[in-house]
Amino acid sequence: MEFAELAEFFEKLEKESSRLKMMSLLAELLRKASTKEVNIVVYLCQGKLAPEYKQLEFGLGEKFVVEAIARVSGYPKQKVEEKYKKLGDLGLVAQEFVKDKKQLSLFREKLSVEKVYENFLKIAKASGIRSQELKIKLLAELLNSAEPLEARYIVRIPLEELRLGIGDPTIMDALALIYLEEFKKIEKEKIASMEEHQIRMLLRERIEAKYNVHPDLGELAQMLKKKGLEGLKEIKIEIGVPIRPTLAERLPSAEEIIKKLGKCAVEAKYDGFRLQCHKSKDKVFIFSRRQENVTHMFPEIVEAIKKQIKADEAIFEGEALAVNEATGEFFPFQITIQRKRKYEIEKLSKELPLKLFVFDVMYLNGKNLMEKPFRERRKILEGIIKKGKVIELTEQIITSDAKKLEDYFNECVEKGLEGIIAKDLDAKYIAGARKFAWIKLKRSYKGELTDTLDLVIVGYFTGRGARAKFGLGALLAACYNPDKDEFETIAKIGSGMTEEKMVELEKMLSKIKVDKKPARVFAKIKPDFWVEPKYVVEVMADEITKSPTHSCASRDIGYGLALRFPRMVKLRTDRSAEEATTVHEIIELFEQQHKIKTEPTEKTKEAATNGVSKNEDK
Ligand code: AMP
Numbered sequence: 001m002e003f004a005e006l007a008e009f010f011e012k013l014e015k016e017s018s019r020l021k022m023m024s025l026l027a028e029l030l031r032k033a034s035t036k037e038v039n040i041v042v043y044l045c046q047g048k049l050a051p052e053y054k055q056l057e058f059g060l061g062e063k064f065v066v067e068a069i070a071r072v073s074g075y076p077k078q079k080v081e082e083k084y085k086k087l088g089d090l091g092l093v094a095q096e097f098v099k100d101k102k103q104l105s106l107f108r109e110k111l112s113v114e115k116v117y118e119n120f121l122k123i124a125k126a127s128g129i130r131s132q133e134l135k136i137k138l139l140a141e142l143l144n145s146a147e148p149l150e151a152r153y154i155v156r157i158p159l160e161e162l163r164l165g166i167g168d169p170t171i172m173d174a175l176a177l178i179y180l181e182e183f184k185k186i187e188k189e190k191i192a193s194m195e196e197h198q199i200r201m202l203l204r205e206r207i208e209a210k211y212n213v214h215p216d217l218g219e220l221a222q223m224l225k226k227k228g229l230e231g232l233k234e235i236k237i238e239i240g241v242p243i244r245p246t247l248a249e250r251l252p253s254a255e256e257i258i259k260k261l262g263k264c265a266v267e268a269k270y271d272g273f274r275l276q277c278h279k280s281k282d283k284v285f286i287f288s289r290r291q292e293n294v295t296h297m298f299p300e301i302v303e304a305i306k307k308q309i310k311a312d313e314a315i316f317e318g319e320a321l322a323v324n325e326a327t328g329e330f331f332p333f334q335i336t337i338q339r340k341r342k343y344e345i346e347k348l349s350k351e352l353p354l355k356l357f358v359f360d361v362m363y364l365n366g367k368n369l370m371e372k373p374f375r376e377r378r379k380i381l382e383g384i385i386k387k388g389k390v391i392e393l394t395e396q397i398i399t400s401d402a403k404k405l406e407d408y409f410n411e412c413v414e415k416g417l418e419g420i421i422a423k424d425l426d427a428k429y430i431a432g433a434r435k436f437a438w439i440k441l442k443r444s445y446k447g448e449l450t451d452t453l454d455l456v457i458v459g460y461f462t463g464r465g466a467r468a469k470f471g472l473g474a475l476l477a478a479c480y481n482p483d484k485d486e487f488e489t490i491a492k493i494g495s496g497m498t499e500e501k502m503v504e505l506e507k508m509l510s511k512i513k514v515d516k517k518p519a520r521v522f523a524k525i526k527p528d529f530w531v532e533p534k535y536v537v538e539v540m541a542d543e544i545t546k547s548p549t550h551s552c553a554s555r556d557i558g559y560g561l562a563l564r565f566p567r568m569v570k571l572r573t574d575r576s577a578e579e580a581t582t583v584h585e586i587i588e589l590f591e592q593q594h595k596i597k598t599e600p601t602e603k604t605k606e607a608a609t610n611g612v613s614k615n616e617d618k
Pocket of ligand 1: 247248267268269270271272273274289319359394421440
């Protein structure tokens with residue numbers, strides 16, 4: 001196919017606002033493409049060189065494009081830049097300059113789609129010191145042979161500004177349209193009483209099912225071209241190609257979840273990155289939820305997969321998050337997110353090591369497990385994990401009791417987790433969709449506590465891991481109940497302390513250690529050492545949550561309260577234990593949070609209508 005023809009289609013698609021018309025235009029284009037080039041045409045329609053997971057990026061900045069346009073047109077760079085300021089689109093700038101080129105090129109060939117793609121590939125792959133010059137040359141070579149309209153797209157594609165508005169669903173719709181007649185013949189009986197659009201949707205579903213396990217529409221289109229609908233059978237799960245993830249539905253309460261699922265698995269919802277891990281002997285790939293290949297970012301997980309997964313070949317999923325080695329507590333997402341970066345990976349993997357909590361397995365030693373019910377997949381998953389430091393199974397309970405689900409939810413939130421995910425024990429692995437196989441229940445409101453609290457230290461935990469040498473990893477802190485003259489525990493604090501501070505605290509606290517729980521302390525939790533309630537610390541936290549572990553307020557309101565993500569600010573030597581924050585103040589703060597929760601602020605309302613979530617990234 002000539003690139004000029006593709007450019008004409010692009011122009012038509014660009015002008016079109018009806019999705020149905022776009023779909024038929026696309027179908028027409030894909031019909032015209034040959035088997036050899038149809039994959040390329042699909043990628044170029046997507047404005048890419050390959051599917052997301054192959055991560056082929058152009059790496060071509062505007063500066064290079066301006067330079068290439070100047071060289072080809074014979075105008076100075078400054079002129080090109082001026083035009084760019086005026087038009088705001090380098091594609092249109094290229095089109096105009098190619099139209100009134102100063103010098104006519106001596107050598108001009110008609111551009112084929114393949115030739116353009118080949119140069120684009122070379123641009124993406126160029127690396128090293130001479131790569132900039134090479135990229136400019138390759139682009140200039142294309143522009144030199146381009147007609148004005150071709151130039152528009154030759155520039156927009158590598159700048160990743162094609163913006164035709166064609167999403168993957170439209171491409172799948174177009175494919176369904178192309179193979180509709182063949183489908184009708186094959187499925188004559190099944191479709192006898194169906195309407196035309198229902199038949200097309202049925203075919204579209206079949207195509208999408210393949211796309212969900214092998215999200216490469218170029219390859220799919222090519223396979224269809226080669227073998228017709230029979231070709232779909234050849235699209236299979238493959239190590240190194242990410243499966244599109246199952247998504248979670250949401251319901252507002254434990255009761256509704258139980259009503260919907262009955263007896264179900266309830267898992268802790270960890271707040272980190274979802275990782276899809278592929279292992280084939282000693283080769284490991286890790287993909288993000290958006291199917292980016294992130295293998296290089298997580299060296300400790302790669303090593304753990306090699307050691308802890310007892311399988312030659314496997315594809316499984318889990319959530320990775322940073323864990324405070326000293327206290328065993330989870331770090332909040334804001335800390336874990338620091339691991340998503342391109343530089344200093346080794347250093348960070350030591351400072352902020354991740355744990356991977358695995359929750360599903362889709363493929364094992366040549367077998368597709370996606371059709372098996374979740375309860376079986378979980379058993380299989382349990383069987384392939386060797387005990388180790390990095391990879392663990394997600395925590396899970398199985399229940400049909402809403403009260404138990406609710407208690408478990410509170411326990412999870414208190415531990416610094418996001419909530420729970422309930423899972424249908426009989427569901428298949430549903431790639432790329434939400435179909436009530438998973439239902440999440442999250443803390444619905446993240447009420448930042450703006451004030452700090454003053455809490456009394458009533459005990460401490462010895463450090464584990466890197467903190468063992470300090471003899472102290474976390475503090476057990478309590479608020480004061482003046483009515484009963486008792487201290488009620490509210491938090492285990494493992495953050496906000498420097499190494500020096502920990503040494504200093506251990507020195508101070510070891511002097512006031514006592515053998516058993518001091519009488520004035522009211523607690524359910526037991527630290528490694530109890531201490532006289534004497535020292536007061538200033539503490540920051542994100543929120544107050546219900547707690548099955550802490551005793552704060554439990555005699556007043558029937559359930560305990562705890563701090564989510566407590567961080568030590570400083571020692572308050574100016575306060576006595578009895579001057580600490582009281583239980584009643586805590587109850588009031590907790591109730592205020594609830595008020596805000598039931599009366600959404602403008603900000604939360606806006607977020608709800610926009611569907612905005614910080615988790616979009618995961
Ligand atoms: P959300 O992002 O709020 O829609 O919730 C779904 C996400 O929760 C998944 O994509 C995972 O990244 C994450 N997650 C955390 N823990 C689990 C778990 N135990 N099972 C499944 N997903 C989990």
